[in-house]
Amino acid sequence: MRLIHTFLFLTLGLSAALAQAPKAGKPTPLSDEVRKLLLEARDMRVKQRYTDALEKLDAAEKLAPNVADIYALRGDIYLAPRRRDFDLALPQFEKAAQLQPESPLPKFNLAEYYFVKHDFTTALQSFTKLTTDYPKLPMMIRHLVHYKRALCELMLGHRPAADQIIAENFTFMDDTPAYYFSKAAISFSTGDPNKGNEWIKRGVAVFKAPSCEPYYDAFKELRWVPDLDFAPPTDAPKKP
Helix, strand or coil: CCCCCHHHHHHCCCCHHHCEEEECCEEEECCHHHHHHHHHHHHHHHCCCHHHHHHHHHHHHHHCCCCHHHHHHHHHHHCCCCCCCHHHHHHHHHHHHHHCCCCHHHHHHHHHHHHHCCCHHHHHHHHHHHHHHCCCCCHHHHHHHHHHHHHHHHHCCCHHHHHHHHHHHCCCCCCCCHHHHHHHHHHHHCCCHHHHHHHHHHHHHHCCHHHHHHHHHHHHHCCCCCCHHHCCCCCCCCCC
């Protein structure tokens, strides 16, 4: 099964932005045409039709240049496997954050950008700032943020700090798979992939696959598990 990238999962899968866009501090309803273009672009991105998706986003931007999701999704496409154009992606995520200064989702995407870039120091700082700036994040997002903090600590060689994050934030009774995937991360980071895969199987057995996707996605980024998303896209990448 193809796994949805974390950017796409958080930015478009959670949803308030497809119903409204921030402008001058007030929500502005999207037109049906812009909404349709965003949904089409999202679906094309999932199908790896990147060029077509970018054309839809360009059309949406001409109609509604202050919609943060346009830039968030465009940045996600620039970071898609086999593209990974960090120079093009960063301004898109920064633009989305500028348009939604009160929302944690664009800030998560910026932190995720640095995680994907393997700048774990900056990613850790960004994820940690999210936890202090938004102490009441919904559990689904909060657990992902702490999970990414733990992964960054592991990649930086800070095992005790990672253990502390996991112990303070996750239990096997949680409503997210964070506990299981954190245990898997410890196993992968200590050179025990068999045990890591066992923890993944336990998590998937307890939670449905969509809930596990963003957690497993992180393992792909760290090359701890095979990444089928790195197959060539169905259309050739083309810069604007």
